[in-house]
Amino acid sequence: MARKRNYRRDRLGRFAGAGTKVSASAKGARRAAKTATKTGARKVATSAKNSYVQGSFSRNLVVSQGGEYKGVKVGAEFTTPKGRGVLVKGIVGYHGKPDRRLDITPSLDVEQKKLSVKARPNPNRRTSAGTKIRR
Incomplete structure (x- = not known):
């Protein structure tokens, strides 16, 4: 008659030791990914x-002012080591x-x-437009 093996279990009934190698390598991979991300971000910023x-x-x-819109356009130029260029612009x-x-x-003093930004009464507004008298 063959004897049954008694496998060790943890307090939750799971087989003890199962997956420790996997979780350890996952922790290592996570740590390596975090370090690589920080290094990559630093290199990109530099x-x-x-x-x-x-x-x-x-x-x-x-x-x-462009048509009916009054706004601000902001941009900057960047170059790559091989001489190509990129112009990035944002418009509000x-x-x-x-x-x-x-x-x-809005006005700009270069x-x-x-x-x-100057705010003044609108010259195109009629005085009676949309006003109600409250008593």
């Missing part, structure tokens, strides 16, 4: 810093209703590198 074209931000900073525009109360106009 290369992006080194690839920035000096003065391109102020060259591509424009405050203007504002377009209010024609009978809005305030006329908001010398001082200051962006200011």
Whole structure:
């Protein structure tokens, strides 16, 4: 008669020792991936810093009005080691209703590198438009 083996189990009834090698290698892989991610992010940040074209931000900073939109356009140029270039731009525009109360106009002082926004009463607004008298 063959004797049954008694396998060790943990407190939850699972076979003790099962999967320890797998989880240990998974921990190692996770640690290696985290380190590689940090190193890769650092390298990308350094290369992006080194690839920035000096003065391109102020060259591509424009405050203007396009049609009914008043807005700010911001951009910067980057180059690769092999001489290729990339221009990245972001545009924020504002377009209010024609009978809005305030006329908001952004302006840029390039010398001082200051962006200011002026809000004044809208000249196109009729005084009676949308006002109610409360008593």
